[in-house]
Every structure is written in structure tokens, then in C-alpha cells.
Amino acid sequence: MSVDTATVKKVAALARIAITDEDASRLAPELSNILGWIEQLEGVDTAGVAPMTAVIPNQLRLRDDVVDADPLTGGGIRDSLMANAPQAEHGFFTVPKVIE
Amino acid sequence: MADLTDLGVAAIRDGVRSGAFSAVEVADAFIVKVAKAKPLNAFLVETPDAALAAARAADTARAAGETLKPLAGVPIGMKDLFCTKGVATTAASHILEGFVPTYESTVSQNLWDAGAGMLGKLNMDQFAMGSSNETSAFGNVISPWRRPGSDAPLAPGGSSGGSSSAVAAGLCPGATGTDTGGSIRQPAAFTGISGIKPTYGRCSRWGTIAFASSLDQAGPMARDVRDCAILLEAMAGFDAKDATSLRQDVPRWEAGLSGSLAGKRVGVPKEYRVDGMPEEIEALWQAGIDWLRDAGAEIVDVSLPHTKYALPAYYIIAPAEASSNLARYDGVRYGLRELPEGAGLQDMYAATRAAGFGPEVKRRIMIGTYVLSAGFYDAYYTQAQKVRTLIARDFERAWESCDVLLTPTAPSAAFALGEKSADPIAMYLNDVFTVPSSLAGLPAMSVPGGLDKQGLPLGLQIIGKPLDEQGVLNAGLAIEQRAGFTARPQTWW
Numbered sequence: 310m311s312v313d314t315a316t317v318k319k320v321a322a323l324a325r326i327a328i329t330d331e332d333a334s335r336l337a338p339e340l341s342n343i344l345g346w347i348e349q350l351e352g353v354d355t356a357g358v359a360p361m362t363a364v365i366p367n368q369l370r371l372r373d374d375v376v377d378a379d380p381l382t383g384g385g386i387r388d389s390l391m392a393n394a395p396q397a398e399h400g401f402f403t404v405p406k407v408i409e
Numbered sequence: 410m411a412d413l414t415d416l417g418v419a420a421i422r423d424g425v426r427s428g429a430f431s432a433v434e435v436a437d438a439f440i441v442k443v444a445k446a447k448p449l450n451a452f453l454v455e456t457p458d459a460a461l462a463a464a465r466a467a468d469t470a471r472a473a474g475e476t477l478k479p480l481a482g483v484p485i486g487m488k489d490l491f492c493t494k495g496v497a498t499t500a501a502s503h504i505l506e507g508f509v510p511t512y513e514s515t516v517s518q519n520l521w522d523a524g525a526g527m528l529g530k531l532n533m534d535q536f537a538m539g540s541s542n543e544t545s546a547f548g549n550v551i552s553p554w555r556r557p558g559s560d561a562p563l564a565p566g567g568s569s570g571g572s573s574s575a576v577a578a579g580l581c582p583g584a585t586g587t588d589t590g591g592s593i594r595q596p597a598a599f600t601g602i603s604g605i606k607p608t609y610g611r612c613s614r615w616g617t618i619a620f621a622s623s624l625d626q627a628g629p630m631a632r633d634v635r636d637c638a639i640l641l642e643a644m645a646g647f648d649a650k651d652a653t654s655l656r657q658d659v660p661r662w663e664a665g666l667s668g669s670l671a672g673k674r675v676g677v678p679k680e681y682r683v684d685g686m687p688e689e690i691e692a693l694w695q696a697g698i699d700w701l702r703d704a705g706a707e708i709v710d711v712s713l714p715h716t717k718y719a720l721p722a723y724y725i726i727a728p729a730e731a732s733s734n735l736a737r738y739d740g741v742r743y744g745l746r747e748l749p750e751g752a753g754l755q756d757m758y759a760a761t762r763a764a765g766f767g768p769e770v771k772r773r774i775m776i777g778t779y780v781l782s783a784g785f786y787d788a789y790y791t792q793a794q795k796v797r798t799l800i801a802r803d804f805e806r807a808w809e810s811c812d813v814l815l816t817p818t819a820p821s822a823a824f825a826l827g828e829k830s831a832d833p834i835a836m837y838l839n840d841v842f843t844v845p846s847s848l849a850g851l852p853a854m855s856v857p858g859g860l861d862k863q864g865l866p867l868g869l870q871i872i873g874k875p876l877d878e879q880g881v882l883n884a885g886l887a888i889e890q891r892a893g894f895t896a897r898p899q900t901w902w
Contacts, residue, residue: 358795
């Protein structure tokens with residue numbers, strides 16, 4: 310699979326990474342090479358093979374249905390959650406205006 | 410007194426217990442050594458106060474006649490992928506610059522609870538993506554090893570390159586690493602130390618910055634097999650906060666160590682004999698076979714027919730999971746924010762991620778985004794997960810005729826910095842022997858086997874059945890007892 314610069318720009322937009330035209334021109338052959346290399350998987354016969362979902366058989370556990378089942382991941386930790394925010398006001402994360 | 414920094418985990422633990430030296434003396438000796446080793450760039454943050462506080466606690470407990478904790482008096486290095494409360498944690502990326510976790514990862518907490526102290530946070534490949542520690546946003550880590558008559562800086566391996574460099578240079582007796590496709594084993598091999606990746610689910614991933622969640626596993630790196638067993642016992646254990654954590658008791662691996670392999674069968678997979686493998690690695694592999702036979706094991710030839718598809722499958726699955734995991738870095742909740750003049754929310758996301766992620770991280774996010782995008786998902790991602798099933802089946806069949814597998818850890822000794830960084834695929838190929846067992850979630854370790862013609866370390870890898878870390882450690886010990894690997898890098902830094 311050969312990836313052109315338009316595809317690179319589309320993927321970058323999906324990934325929310327700003328790139329310049331130069332970046333796109335540099336990345337196109339790089340990504341083409343890597344994708345070309347991984348395409349050898351097409352040749353593997355996987356008829357009737359189920360995709361891997363878990364390497365070690367394990368059952369999904371349900372936690373107890375109570376408030377603050379774990380004090381670290383439960384509620385009431387607003388200040389801790391906000392402590393690293395680049396910008397926060399009145400206990401909220403702030404972002405650029407999204408509604409006119 | 411002999412140099413305390415020459416001692417490993419077990420020797421320090423035992424010496425502190427017996428009173429041969431104090432924990433504070435040990436901590437002081439390592440703190441001085443870390444401070445002098447700036448040219449290696451192994452540490453991103455030094456935390457001498459934390460190391461001393463743990464040491465004082467150990468000495469106080471001993472003076473009071475209390476039973477000492479399993480790692481009392483042992484200072485260690487912590488890979489910067491583990492969140493540490495109140496200590497900057499960046500995964501060696503600009504996008505997390507300034508991030509100071511308000512919580513502690515389960516693995517690091519387990520180590521502190523066992524009495525260990527933290528010497529500092531170790532440099533690494535950015536978000537654990539790399540095999541040479543050249544993708545860190547805070548500079549390359551340099552291996553303490555050098556080729557004879559040359560001062561060209563060598564790669565310490567990656568992604569746990571700060572850990573491998575620090576342990577090999579004697580800056581800490583042991584360190585944590587994480588392994589997604591070989592990030593504990595390959596750096597251990599490059600620097601002449603030991604390292605084990607346990608079965609997927611043994612170590613909690615809670616509080617460990619995510620790269621590829623179905624593959625990421627923490628594990629120890631140390632000077633020998635016993636030290637790895639001791640550290641892994643402290644790190645592992647069920648954790649309700651990680652949905653993939655295994656509800657399994659932690660075996661007493663150290664007490665179970667035995668270098669006798671009588672009655673054990675060691676498989677040698679023919680597909681690992683790859684084209685262009687250096688003669689010295691072939692020779693070392695043969696030596697490893699002879700050592701394990703000498704230890705009483707029966708050697709059997711086995712076949713893992715889908716081995717050659719492991720790397721391409723990995724380079725679909727790992728980037729796909731990474732692109733999803735790294736979507737959280739958006740400049741809103743933590744870390745870097747880039748807000749160009751007049752930018753809207755979407756522009757802010759894109760500008761933040763463009764400024765914060767390094768080139769290899771962006772490359773992998775974009776590959777992951779591409780293989781998961783509409784119309785390509787089945788052809789790439791689903792096919793890769795089917796191939797992963799086939800790779801796991803290969804191992805299951807092999808276990809019908811053997812108990813552990815023996816292979817080289819990496820296809821070469823350490824290369825010089827810059828030697829492979831221009832070609833992503835050449836770099837990826839370094840993980841050819843370590844990725845298959847990662848895809849199958851199996852325990853695997855690297856132990857030093859010998860030196861190549863240039864005097865650089867080479868490692869041997871042992872792969873085990875699910876949950877059979879003991880079998881892996883014991884085969885590792887059998888090699889260690891026979892390889893007589895005592896080489897250490899000369900101090901030049």
C-alpha cells in the first residue's frame with residue numbers, strides 16, 4: 310500500500326496531530342514503507358481462526374456496586390484531578406470557546 | 410569497607426539484616442554514584458531524599474528489633490513510565506512535562522511497601538516506543554559499555570534504556586522496567602544484566618503510563634537471576650484496579666530457585682535461526698544449549714511456524730492500541746497545552762499533540778490511526794489479531810514437547826547511537842526474538858551469556874509457559890551458573 314500526502318494529512322487530522330506540508334511529504338514514503346512491510350500478513354491463511362481477545366484466559370470482574378469502591382478511583386477527588394490541569398477555573402477544566 | 414555499590418539486591422538486603430552495614434550507608438553510596446553519572450543521562454529525576462527516608466526507616470526498624478520488610482534497605486531506580494506521587498513523571502515525553510502525579514502506581518507502591526527506596530526516575534524511550542533509547546525527549550541514554558579503543562556512545566537498548574544503563578553502571582542494584590515487545594529483555598541483553606517480563610497480568614498496569622495495553626507488562630532488571638526473583642515477588646500481585654490483573658497468588662520465586670534442570674525439556678525453535686544472524690550469536694546459542702544439557706535438561710527441537718509474522722502483527726497491534734491510548738493527551742487535563750493565537754478547541758488539540766509528541770510516537774499514532782480507520786480495520790487489525798492467535802497456538806503446541814524455550818535475546822550486540830535510527834524497520838527488527846512471546850503473553854527473561862569479539866555483552870532468552878516464571882528463572886539460573894559472566898564496563902563517566 311502506497312500512502313500519498315493527502316492520505317497522510319487525513320490520518321494526521323484523524324489523529325489530531327498538526328502537520329505541515331513538509332511533514333506530510335516526509336511521512337508519506339516512511340509510512341508507505343512500514344505499511345508495505347506489515348502487509349505480508351495478507352499472505353497468512355487465517356480461515357476459521359478467531360482473533361485473539363485475551364492472551365491469558367481471564368474473567369472480567371465486576372466491582373462492588375457501591376460509591377467509592379476504591380478511594381483512589383472513586384469520587385470526591387476533584388482537586389486531585391485538577392491539580393495538573395494546564396488551565397482550570399472554579400473547579401472546571403477550561404478550553405477555548407466552542408460555542409459562539 | 411568494600412564498595413557497597415558493587416552489591417546486588419540480595420547482598421544488600423542480607424547485609425542490612427545482619428547489620429554488616431546500615432541502609433543509610435548503602436543509600437549514601439548509591440546517591441553519590443548516581444550524582445556522578447550525569448554523562449550516562451540514565452536518570453531524569455534524582456530523589457536522594459526518598460532513598461534516604463526509606464533507608465532510615467529500615468535502620469530504625471532494625472534498631473527496634475522489628476522484622477525487616479523483604480526489600481528493607483534496598484534502593485532502586487524507577488522507570489519513568491510508573492506514576493510516582495509527588496515526583497514528576499513524563500514517560501520521557503514533552504507532552505507530560507510538568508506532570509506531577511497525585512497518585513502512586515500499584516507496582517511502585519508494592520515496592521515501597523516492601524521497604525525499597527527510590528533513587529530516582531529513569532530515562533527511557535518516549536512512551537516506551539523504541540529499541541535504543543534515542544526517542545526520549547530528554548536526550549539519549551548512553552550505555553556504560555564501549556567498544557575497545559573507541560569512545561563512540563553505544564545504545565543501552567530500549568525502551569528501558571535508563572534502567573539497563575543504571576544497573577549495568579552500578580548506579581542502582583536493581584530497577585523497574587516495562588516490556589511491550591522486548592523493552593526489558595533487549596536492553597538487559599545489550600548491557601550484560603538480567604531482566605524478566607512476567608506472564609501478562611502478573612504485574613498490575615494501574616498507574617503505569619499505557620503504550621499497548623494488551624502487551625504492556627512491568628518487570629525487574631537487575632544484576633542476576635536471584636535479584637530479579639526477589640524484585641518480581643515484590644512487584645507482582647493481584648490488583649482490583651486493573652481489569653486484566655490475574656487473581657493469582659505470588660509464588661515464592663526466590664525460595665524456589667534451583668539451577669538443576671533434571672527432568673526438564675528445553676525446546677530450541679528452528680525458526681529463530683534467522684538469515685544473517687552473526688556467528689557469535691549462533692555460537693552463544695549453542696553454548697546455552699550445552700549449559701542447559703549440563704544442568705540435566707533434555708534438549709528438543711521444536712517448530713514455531715508463524716514466528717516470521719510476529720513482528721508485522723506487532724507493528725499493527727501495538728500502534729493501534731497506542732493510537733487509542735494516547736488520544737488522552739489533549740492539553741486539557743494534564744501536561745502540555747499549545748494554544749496558538751485565536752485557535753479553537755480542535756486546533757488546540759492538534760497543536761498540543763504536534764508540539765508534545767516526538768517523531769517516533771507520532772509515526773506510531775499515525776500507523777495505528779490508519780490501520781484502525783474505516784475500511785482498513787479488518788484487513789489490518791483483525792487479521793493481525795488472528796495471526797496473534799496462530800502465534801499463541803504455536804507456543805501451545807511447543808509446550809506439548811518442552812517446558813521452556815531457549816533462544817538468543819537479540820539478533821546483535823549493542824549498536825552505536827545513530828546507527829539504526831534513520832530506518833524505522835531496521836530498528837523494529839531488533840525485537841525479532843522478543844516480540845512473539847509478548848504477543849502470546851508468556852513469561853520470558855534475558856540473562857547474560859558472554860561477550861562478542863568486541864567485548865560487548867550478548868544475552869540468551871528463556872521463554873516459559875503461562876505463569877511458569879519459576880521455570881524461566883531456574884533455566885536462567887542454570888545458564889548464569891555456567892556462563893561465568895563477570896564482565897563489567899570500565900568506568901569512563
